[in-house]
Amino acid sequence: MKTWKNLSLILLLALALAGCRNKSSNLTDFNRSVYTPGYASGFDVKGADGRQSVLLTVTNPWQGAEGVETALFIARDGETAPEGFEGQVLEGDAGRIVCVSSTHIAMLDAIGEAGRVVGVSGIDYISNPDIQARRDSIGDVGYEGNINYELLLSLDPDLVLLFGVNGASSAEGKLKETGIPFLYVGDYLEESPLGKAEWLVALSEVVGRRAEGEKVFVEIPVRYNALKQRVADNALDAPSVMLNTPYGDSWFMPSTGSYAVRLIREAITSTRRTRATLRRPSIWRRLTCWHRTPTCG
Secondary structure, three states: OOOOOOHHHHHHHHHHHHHHHHHEEHHHOOOEEOOOOOOOOOOEEEEOOOOOEEEEEEOOOOOOOOOOOEEEEEEOOOOOOOEEEEEEEEEEEOOEEEOOOHHHHHHHHHHHHHHHHHEEEOHHHHHOOHHOHHHHHHHEEEEEEOOOOOHHHHOOEEEEOOOOOOOOOHHHHHHHHOOOOEOOOOHHHOOOOOHHHHHHHHHHHOOHHHHHHHHHHHHHHHHHHHHHHHHHHHHHOOOOOOOOOOOOOOOOOOOOOHHHHHHHHHOOOOOOOOOOOOOOHHHHHHHHHHHOOOOOO
């Protein structure tokens, strides 16, 4: 009799715990900062007390966006999305990812997770060694406006990493229709080179390795600022720089507040719109590598 009573108590306790875990939460519960960027302005990660799940919010993810927010709820430990949540839901950590930008691959590679990439856009233009070694098993889903959705579906991705240019990606509607969650990555909109690099923490969250992402990123400002100081201490005659090349009848120039201009300014201490040969190539090359990958050394 005593044994049955103990078993009944254990069963009731287990049911109570399961009920607590699956209890619906409110969106307002996710107000605890899990990660607040120090340099990036386009994302943050919030959690709720007693919950393993997190809410990854992306702000103004394309050029010209004002007051636009997109959100990805990463549901962990059997928890469900908050009541009233209308964003994207990722069930658990993303094990199979489609990247439509090579910068997304570089960020995952920085934390040793490039192996999760199962689909890319333009594989012939991606130099990542892991991707090229597996190119026969990685799907090339095409480019914005011409995505091969049949191939994308066959890859069975957990998550698609998107970017917007002058508005929402044309793939957004089809992804919603097929039930494939997506996340906008707005690294290219950051005005700070370090802000651009900090997006690797956002991507480390979707694969369940935020601690590793933070560990990798915390070293980047240290190295970057050390290189910047070397330039300041050794600057001689700063070269002048002309950016981009003509396209059609126009010559597009980045704004003075863009990360590209800040990168150049910090690398050579001054910029002018005249053509010249860059000097001090070793330092220049090491600083400009931040434009291509978040962890050049």
